[in-house]
Amino acid sequence: MIVQIMTVSLYCIVTVLVVYTVRHYAFTMNRLFGRNHQPYVDIGAANWPTVTVFVPAHNEEQVIGDMLENLLAVDYPAEKLTIVPINDRSDDATGAIIDSYAARCPGRIVPYHREKGPGGKAAALREVCRKFSSDIFLVFDADYLPGRGLIKQLVAPFFDPEVGAVMGRVVPHNLNGILLTRLLDLERAGGYQVDQQARMNLGLIPQYGGTVGGVRKSALKSVGGWRRYCLAEDTDITMRMVLHGWKVVYQNRSECYEEVPQNWKSRIRQIQRWARGHNQSMFRYTLPLLSKLGKLPTLMVLDGLLLLGVFMVPPLILTGWLLAMALFYSGVPVSHAVVVILGVTTWSTAGNFAAFFEVATAARLDGSYQRVLLLPFLSFGFLVSLMAVSWATLVQILTAPCAESPCWHKTERHRNGNGNGAHGNGSGHGKSGYAREMPR
Amino acid sequence: MSGRASIANTSAVSNPLSTLLPDMRRRGVRGGIIQKHRAFINFKISPAIFLFNILVLPLLWVGVLLLLLNPLFAAWNVFFEFMRGTLDLPGAVAVKTYEMLEAVSFNIPYLTVGAEWPDGRMWWTSAFVTAALLIVSFFLPNRFLPLAYFLRAMVGIQATSLVYFGFASGPFPYHLPEYMAGLLAAGCALLVMTPMLFGLTFYIFNIPWRKKLLLTGLVLAHLALLLPMQALLHAYIIHHASLMMMPVLFFVFGLLLDILVLMAFYSWGMSWPPAGDVDHDSPRRGPHP
Numbered sequence: 161m162i163v164q165i166m167t168v169s170l171y172c173i174v175t176v177l178v179v180y181t182v183r184h185y186a187f188t189m190n191r192l193f194g195r196n197h198q199p200y201v202d203i204g205a206a207n208w209p210t211v212t213v214f215v216p217a218h219n220e221e222q223v224i225g226d227m228l229e230n231l232l233a234v235d236y237p238a239e240k241l242t243i244v245p246i247n248d249r250s251d252d253a254t255g256a257i258i259d260s261y262a263a264r265c266p267g268r269i270v271p272y273h274r275e276k277g278p279g280g281k282a283a284a285l286r287e288v289c290r291k292f293s294s295d296i297f298l299v300f301d302a303d304y305l306p307g308r309g310l311i312k313q314l315v316a317p318f319f320d321p322e323v324g325a326v327m328g329r330v331v332p333h334n335l336n337g338i339l340l341t342r343l344l345d346l347e348r349a350g351g352y353q354v355d356q357q358a359r360m361n362l363g364l365i366p367q368y369g370g371t372v373g374g375v376r377k378s379a380l381k382s383v384g385g386w387r388r389y390c391l392a393e394d395t396d397i398t399m400r401m402v403l404h405g406w407k408v409v410y411q412n413r414s415e416c417y418e419e420v421p422q423n424w425k426s427r428i429r430q431i432q433r434w435a436r437g438h439n440q441s442m443f444r445y446t447l448p449l450l451s452k453l454g455k456l457p458t459l460m461v462l463d464g465l466l467l468l469g470v471f472m473v474p475p476l477i478l479t480g481w482l483l484a485m486a487l488f489y490s491g492v493p494v495s496h497a498v499v500v501i502l503g504v505t506t507w508s509t510a511g512n513f514a515a516f517f518e519v520a521t522a523a524r525l526d527g528s529y530q531r532v533l534l535l536p537f538l539s540f541g542f543l544v545s546l547m548a549v550s551w552a553t554l555v556q557i558l559t560a561p562c563a564e565s566p567c568w569h570k571t572e573r574h575r576n577g578n579g580n581g582a583h584g585n586g587s588g589h590g591k592s593g594y595a596r597e598m599p600r
Numbered sequence: 601m602s603g604r605a606s607i608a609n610t611s612a613v614s615n616p617l618s619t620l621l622p623d624m625r626r627r628g629v630r631g632g633i634i635q636k637h638r639a640f641i642n643f644k645i646s647p648a649i650f651l652f653n654i655l656v657l658p659l660l661w662v663g664v665l666l667l668l669l670n671p672l673f674a675a676w677n678v679f680f681e682f683m684r685g686t687l688d689l690p691g692a693v694a695v696k697t698y699e700m701l702e703a704v705s706f707n708i709p710y711l712t713v714g715a716e717w718p719d720g721r722m723w724w725t726s727a728f729v730t731a732a733l734l735i736v737s738f739f740l741p742n743r744f745l746p747l748a749y750f751l752r753a754m755v756g757i758q759a760t761s762l763v764y765f766g767f768a769s770g771p772f773p774y775h776l777p778e779y780m781a782g783l784l785a786a787g788c789a790l791l792v793m794t795p796m797l798f799g800l801t802f803y804i805f806n807i808p809w810r811k812k813l814l815l816t817g818l819v820l821a822h823l824a825l826l827l828p829m830q831a832l833l834h835a836y837i838i839h840h841a842s843l844m845m846m847p848v849l850f851f852v853f854g855l856l857l858d859i860l861v862l863m864a865f866y867s868w869g870m871s872w873p874p875a876g877d878v879d880h881d882s883p884r885r886g887p888h889p
Contacts (some may be wrong), residue, residue: 185800192643192804193650201639329639338743353638412639424745481851485757488847489764491773516863517801520870524805526638535867536860540746547749 163490166483173480180473183466184514187358188521197361201413203316208240209295211315211374214288215245216281220302221253223419227302228261228269236311238268242294245302248274248284281370282393286386289377298374305333305417306372313414314374324379324406325397327356328372328414340427342534343541344420349526350519356410364463365402366410370394371418379406392437395468399445402464403452424544431545432552435471439556442468474549515542643806650804658799661816665792669706676784676828677709683832689713689839696781708788710781711835717770718842723762726844730758754852761847772843779838779846780831786855787827794819794862802866806874815869819862826861830854 213231217224224245231243245258258271272288289297296318300306310328317326329352332345359366368375370393380386383400390396401408421427449464516535523532628634645653673695680693691712699705718726737751795816803812834849 193645194642196640196642198640340743357639413637415639423742425742485760485847485851488850489760489773513797513801513859513863513866516866520801520867524870525641529871529873532867532871535870536864539860539863540750543749543753544746547753 163487166487166490170480170483170487173476173483176476177473177480180466180470181514183463184355184518187362188354188514188518190358190361191354191525192521194358194361196357196412198411198413200317200320200409201313201411203319204312206316206319208237208312208315209318210240210242210293211236211296211298211311212242212244212292212294213298213300213311214285215243215300215302216248216284217245217250217254217258217302218248218279219250219252219254221250221257223303224254224257225261226305227300228258230306231300231311232261232265232268233308234306234311235308236315241268241311242292243269244272244288244292245269246272246274246284246288248279248281278388280389280391282386282390282396283388285393286388289380289386293377295377296374297377297380299371300416301371301418303419304371307416310372310414310416313411314372317409317411318376320407320409322405322407323376323409324383324401324404325368325375325408326373327366327368327408327410328416329353329356329412330369330372330418331415332420333417334419334422336422338422339534339537340424340541341420341422342531343538344427346519346523346531346534346538347541348420349522350515352410353412353522353525354518357412359463360410360412362459362463363457364460365398365467366408367467368394368398368401368408372414372416375401376406379404382406390437390440391433392441395438395441396444399441399449399464399468402456402460403445403448428544428548431548435474435549435552436556438468438471439553442472471549472553474546475553477546478550643804645804653803654799657803658795661795661820662792665795665820666704669788669792672824673707673709679828680709680711680832684711684713687832687836689836691777694777696778696785698785706788708781708784710777710784710831712777713835713839715776715838715843715846717772718765718844722842722844723765726758726841727762730755730762754848757848757851761844764847765842765844772846774843774846776835776838776843776846779850780835783834783850783854784827784831787823787830787858790855790858790862791820791823791827794823797862798866802869805870807869807872808875811869811872815865819865822861822865823858826858830857 215224215227215231228243228245234241245261247255247258255271255273258269258273262269262271272291274284274287277283277287285299296315298311298314314326314328317323330348331352332341332348335341335345356366358364373394375397379401380397383397383404383406386393387396398408421430446465446468449461449468453461516538519538520532520535523529626633677693677695683689684691684693689711691714693709694712695707695709697705697707733751734755737748737755740748740751798812798816798819802815830853834846834853837849838845
């Protein structure tokens with residue numbers, strides 16, 4: 161009886177994993193051969209709306225200067241652009257750096273210093289957004305380096321009155337000799353160049369990623385604003401936008417450069433944070449999304465459910481492996497055991513193959529063929545992610561699925577310092593040659 | 601010549617720009633091709649070529665493979681016979697017949713070498729090595745964290761084996777000969793699946809045909825050599841180190857290893873630049889008009 165239950169469970173897990181494999185494959189084929197849907201990218205001249213760019217920052221002295229320099233150099237009409245760096249109780253030189261820029265560019269840079277209230281990016285955004293009345297809110301993390309034309313590109317979709325949120329493409333720039341950064345570059349390429357664009361092409365749900373993107377103020381208000389205690393305010397706002405009938409748009413052309421983690425510990429912390437936040441949204445929005453069957457396109461709802469469940473896949477894989485091992489020891493007839501275990505390993509192999517196909521395709525579309533040689537090493541990256549996400553999910557399920565964490569969770573910075581996290585030994589001005597040097 | 605063609609011909613002659621315009625639209629002020637931004641690139645392929653790449657060619661490979669499988673197994677048979685003597689393994693080379701769709705049968709050779717339930721010495725030796733590997737995994741530098749995780753995963757699997765063989769009583773559900781045959785059968789399934797995988801994920805790109813065929817041939821040849829050696833090595837280790845090694849060898853160094861090899865070849869092939877200048881439908885670089 162137990163063996164039958166284990167076998168059926170294993171087949172169910174393999175079925176779910178096959179669905180995700182087919183999804184990966186379908187997205188890649190669509191990206192390769194389908195019609196690319198980028199309807200807003202040609203907008204060059206317009207009566208541009210007012211925009212506020214928020215840059216939440218907690219102990220970002222190493223990078224905030226570069227960010228502000230790049231924002232000051234954008235070609236968006238200055239009278240319609242307000243830059244609001246949000247200093248959320250930093251105990252390094254972030255506040256001083258922001259104030260120095262504000263003094264240099266009064267009116268253009270309006271600093272906001274938070275001294276009290278719940279911590280965290282979502283809480284900071286929620287508090288600050290109420291104080292600004294622009295039509296559009298864009299959000300960038302402090303370590304990003306926007307190009308000169310990026311603001312216009314991100315704002316262009318909002319000329320479509322149905323668009324509630326927009327997301328650009330994130331490209332790592334700190335590709336030094338560290339294997340991890342190169343693996344993350346490959347993953348990002350697969351996720352944006354193929355996955356997000358395919359979802360845009362197919363009319364599914366491209367995800368607003370919390371940075372290099374923005375929301376329409378009226379749309380944000382209609383969905384209830386940023387959720388104060390939220391680890392993944394990006395997934396949260398994406399789902400609420402969709403549930404309220406707003407479009408979420410992805411712009412593959414709108415590239416912005418970020419700093420990816422340079423050591424495995426930072427990477428594990430980052431992916432565990434994403435997993436916990438994403439799972440929070442899964443617990444919260446699965447049923448509301450299901451209730452939209454019939455009201456929203458069916459494929460959009462189904463893909464939305466798969467999107468919500470994406471961080472449950474690693475624990476599912478791990479469970480599948482454990483079941484396979486249990487069946488192996490339970491004395492299931494050899495042929496059956498081989499079939500069952502073959503199912504799991506075939507998924508893990510062909511399934512991973514679909515993910516690798518997506519990543520390799522992205523690299524070819526980017527025109528950088530040599531980095532595909534790193535593909536086998538992605539297996540190691542996946543192994544680390546599998547364990548990290550599974551552990552985070554297990555702890556989350558056992559403690560409190562929707563418990564929210566009112567504090568900052570940020571990735572270690574390495575630019576302009578020696579990567580000592582919150583208290584880097586940088587110049588204190590956070591400015592380096594990166595400012596305005598990145599390709600547009 | 602029809603009247604319409606005559607008029608068109610006359611137009612072209614009178615206005616040569618009309619034939620040059622489509623090309624000139626893609627050129628910059630100094631005549632070079634303006635490449636599409638990577639965000640807009642996609643591929644165009646005719647349905648016939650697409651179907652040929654994704655279905656016809658892989659099926660041709662599969663057909664050839666199915667014809668060559670039994671001769672391949674005969675070669676494996678000779679190899680096992682030779683190595684059984686060289687390694688002084690007991691037993692003989694037997695053949696297990698697998699049938700496909702009740703029409704075709706394949707005779708996979710395997711060794712009838714046995715393996716014992718671990719005795720106390722073997723169990724404690726394995727436990728010691730497993731514990732040592734676990735401790736080592738915690739002392740690796742942070743940049744080797746994926747290797748540490750891999751070691752711990754292996755240790756975890758071996759730990760289940762230690763628990764099983766420590767508390768259960770014989771016989772073990774799986775015998776070494778059947779295990780070896782099963783492993784080879786799974787490997788053969790991968791062998792036959794490889795052209796289909798490549799059809800879906802590799803042939804669709806604008807890579808020279810000779811390279812596509814070369815890569816497929818190389819992978820198949822590599823697997824044809826790897827699979828019997830892998831199975832033999834498993835059998836040798838399990839025979840000498842007891843059935844306790846079967847789980848970790850199967851789960852970690854079985855099909856997963858074969859797939860990593862496949863992945864390495866695939867990534868090599870995908871790193872090859874396209875035939876011509878570009879992979880896609882952007883205008884090609886070429887002489888100025």
